[in-house]
Amino acid sequence: MTHDSTHGTGAQDADARTASDVPGLTTREAAERLGVKPETVYAYVSRGQLTSRRTPGGRGSLFDAAEVDALARRTGRRDPSPSAAGELVFRTGITLIEPDRYFFRGVDAAELARRYGYEEVAEWIWTGELRPGVRFTAPAESLGAARRTAAALPRHSSSTDRLRAAVAAAAAADPLRFDLSPEGVLNSARGLLPTLVGALPTAGEADGETGAGASLARRLWPKLSDRPADAASLAVLDTALGLLADHDLAASTLAARVAASTHAHPYAVVSAGLGALEGPLHGAASGSAHRMLAEVVGRGGAAPVVAEHLRAGRRVPGLGHRLYTGEDPRASVLFALLDEVPRAAPAMAAARDVVATTARHTPLHANVDLALAVLSVTCGMPAEAGETVFAVSRAAGWIAHAMEEYVEAPLRMRPSGQYIGPRPPQPLPAPGGAAVETSPPHGAVRGTGTDPGSAN
Incomplete structure (x- = not known):
């Protein structure tokens, strides 16, 4: 030194x-x-x-x-250095979150999603370029494989089950999936997003406006609801997709970046994200908010529903976010749009009642799960609709983070475990619970943990 x-x-x-x-x-x-x-x-x-x-x-x-x-x-030029708390810090140019709003590549994300469609937002976070009117098209072979695979699942399978199966099938159908160049990844991503939507079963009758020239939001609508899509409700869905495209290093995004650090292809990155997203505390949280809000609408008031949640020791769904001091800005945008949808009035009143009732004791604000619940309850969508919207939307963010991770030093996320098991050497276990004393093979070194070639 x-x-x-x-x-x-x-x-x-x-x-x-x-x-x-x-x-x-x-x-x-x-x-x-x-x-x-x-x-x-x-x-x-x-x-x-x-x-x-x-x-x-x-x-x-x-x-x-x-x-x-x-x-x-x-x-790797941008290797993260440990923070003061010893945590791994990722340098990213995609999303910045502040106490009351967030930004995509320096642009207010709420304004971006209000003004542009989901595909345009996705292109922005991928490339930093705006492509007005851009539409994504699913490759015929990938879409066919994804549909067949998703359709083969049991009838009770969730939409996330079908999305995971669709991603795997689409990957197998794409011989260029291992091309990790920026253009190669973008080509895969532009085909994968419409493939995810196209692989989902239709809830209602398609109305002829959901072809390749339609927006992804328009193509997703009949997968979520059997009711016709009015312009105002469709605008809410499209804006929700744009708002949810990324949110910094949420759990699913971290999982996606870990996969990308191994140079896994984009389909595998999305699969990793979907696995983490399915947890009830992440993407599936909107389902709990849907069921709670539907009950509030049915019972004509939030007080008994909130009371039952608290009595059972459960948190009230759709409230609070650790990154925002006030209302989730994504919820604020969606609520403003839902106020323009006449049939959303009962669900909007129920959501405000939930917030007001809970605020008597705890100053929690609405988050995006509650806003998605208003949309899904209003439009006759199933409880899992919010999770589906979340998954389709966030796939764009996972791809953006993968593109950042591909240019970093590979395999850089390798923490060390703090072993708390029995101190070695222990007797070799034997059938029946007896132990057999043993010694390591001649020349072996036990427990060095220094093999630099292993990433496992």
């Missing part, structure tokens, strides 16, 4: 003061290029991965820019 013990805050300040006078990168500049903390730069020096030279006066260090850039390419 040639510099760790001598370089503190004063040395870094000296680096900053001399930066304009001496060629080379200061410690802070080198750290920014590498995406690490200044202390890690000194660790690279101690390992011989970087060389440094003293600044005039000897109080700081300078680094050759070309050498730093070469190291950044070898290690």
